[in-house]
Amino acid sequence: MSFHQKEIRLPAYRRGFHIVTDTIVGHLPELKTIEVGFLQVFIKHTSASLTINENCDPTVRGDFERHFNLLFPEDAQHYQHDYEGSDDMPAHLKSSTLGCQVMIPITKGRLNLGTWQGIYLCEHRNHDTGRTLVLTLMS
Amino acid sequence: MSFHQKEIRLPAYRRGFHIVTDTIVGHLPELKTIEVGFLQVFIKHTSASLTINENCDPTVRGDFERHFNLLFPEDAQHYQHDYEGSDDMPAHLKSSTLGCQVMIPITKGRLNLGTWQGIYLCEHRNHDTGRTLVLTLMS
Amino acid sequence: MSFHQKEIRLPAYRRGFHIVTDTIVGHLPELKTIEVGFLQVFIKHTSASLTINENCDPTVRGDFERHFNLLFPEDAQHYQHDYEGSDDMPAHLKSSTLGCQVMIPITKGRLNLGTWQGIYLCEHRNHDTGRTLVLTLMS
Numbered sequence: 001m002s003f004h005q006k007e008i009r010l011p012a013y014r015r016g017f018h019i020v021t022d023t024i025v026g027h028l029p030e031l032k033t034i035e036v037g038f039l040q041v042f043i044k045h046t047s048a049s050l051t052i053n054e055n056c057d058p059t060v061r062g063d064f065e066r067h068f069n070l071l072f073p074e075d076a077q078h079y080q081h082d083y084e085g086s087d088d089m090p091a092h093l094k095s096s097t098l099g100c101q102v103m104i105p106i107t108k109g110r111l112n113l114g115t116w117q118g119i120y121l122c123e124h125r126n127h128d129t130g131r132t133l134v135l136t137l138m139s
Numbered sequence: 140m141s142f143h144q145k146e147i148r149l150p151a152y153r154r155g156f157h158i159v160t161d162t163i164v165g166h167l168p169e170l171k172t173i174e175v176g177f178l179q180v181f182i183k184h185t186s187a188s189l190t191i192n193e194n195c196d197p198t199v200r201g202d203f204e205r206h207f208n209l210l211f212p213e214d215a216q217h218y219q220h221d222y223e224g225s226d227d228m229p230a231h232l233k234s235s236t237l238g239c240q241v242m243i244p245i246t247k248g249r250l251n252l253g254t255w256q257g258i259y260l261c262e263h264r265n266h267d268t269g270r271t272l273v274l275t276l277m278s
Numbered sequence: 279m280s281f282h283q284k285e286i287r288l289p290a291y292r293r294g295f296h297i298v299t300d301t302i303v304g305h306l307p308e309l310k311t312i313e314v315g316f317l318q319v320f321i322k323h324t325s326a327s328l329t330i331n332e333n334c335d336p337t338v339r340g341d342f343e344r345h346f347n348l349l350f351p352e353d354a355q356h357y358q359h360d361y362e363g364s365d366d367m368p369a370h371l372k373s374s375t376l377g378c379q380v381m382i383p384i385t386k387g388r389l390n391l392g393t394w395q396g397i398y399l400c401e402h403r404n405h406d407t408g409r410t411l412v413l414t415l416m417s
Contacts, residue, residue, distance in 0.1 A: 001140025005385060036275070045392050046331045046394050052235070054185045059220040063232070064235070081335055081340075093341070099238065099377065103181075116184070117239070120235075193324045199370055206371055
């Protein structure tokens with residue numbers, strides 16, 4: 001058993017849902033050598049999140065943004081935490097609903113994702129400057 | 140430390156929430172030999188999901204189906220991804236809300252679940268032909 | 279690779295979202311000795327949950343309670359599971375939406391959380407008597 005861990009900084013993404021699978025794998029040349037194990041990707045923020053979903057049609061990611069905006073609207077009357085901007089409290093709620101980590105099985109040197117699965121970075125703030133991820137390989 | 144991994148294919152389940160704890164454990168005779176560790180169950184799809192919830196009363200699973208259908212309705216006007224059927228985009232949204240994996244501690248040869256906890260397969264499509272899971276034991 | 283696992287019992291918390299990071303770390307003196315690894319916290323219940331979110335302003339936790347109560351209301355007409363109290367079915371739904379576990383990377387003897395991240399115990403019942411957690415360190 002061994003761990004291999006690194007922190008990376010993603011550049012700023014605009015608000016919305018973005019596929020980052022290749023970016024993450026690009027930081028992990030060690031992945032190829034792992035017969036069986038896990039990759040965990042952990043985001044060190046509470047107003048962005050990580051999830052796994054459809055890796056092909058961009059309208060899926062657009063619909064995610066539109067639908068999560070309806071479920072977690074800005075400026076709801078019951079929000080008391082409002083001094084960091086209208087997009088802040090919805091961002092916290094979205095973050096816990098989607099989650100701050102993904103844990104993906106590794107099989108024969110590759111992420112064992114389904115054909116249509118990709119890793120999404122979900123940016124819930126309007127203007128962020130980038131996000132820090134902890135990547136941990138376990139084998 | 141060791142890993143034991145296998146892929147299994149679940150038969151088609153009808154749309155809804157289904158308890159699959161015993162099915163999964165039935166594929167893992169190795170579980171009994173593990174003193175401390177984890178089981179991860181990962182679903183290789185973006186329109187079905189896995190979660191842990193109440194393992195006894197079927198009305199709980201029915202209420203899950205009914206309530207998630209309200210939160211993620213079919214044919215919403217803001218959906219642009221509509222060419223795979225009315226049940227498709229809601230399925231993607233439900234999948235990321237509930238998640239594509241569960242990670243369960245193992246203690247003395249058993250899944251260390253609470254008395255009322257079971258693993259749900261959440262089938263969000265109307266007509267699917269079965270689902271592939273990656274089961275990974277870590278010990 | 280080694281595992282260190284223990285079960286702890288949290289005292290009863292009132293319904294709502296509560297930061298428990300220090301309580302959990304207080305049970306894990308072994309954490310300091312781990313160079314790289316993971317902590318998993320798993321809750322053995324289906325009407326409470328665990329998530330990671332903002333660790334500073336209590337109004338965030340209040341807004342979580344208020345907003346999740348809107349998304350998962352009590353006494354909805356479509357609930358058939360109603361004999362355990364008005365707060366029961368919403369509790370199950372919230373539990374699967376937020377999740378029953380958090381898995382946090384460990385780096386140099388500390389949980390590698392972001393500056394603003396803390397572990398929330400999310401108590402979804404009105405009157406509970408306490409909750410059991412399984413803490414597992416992997417290194």
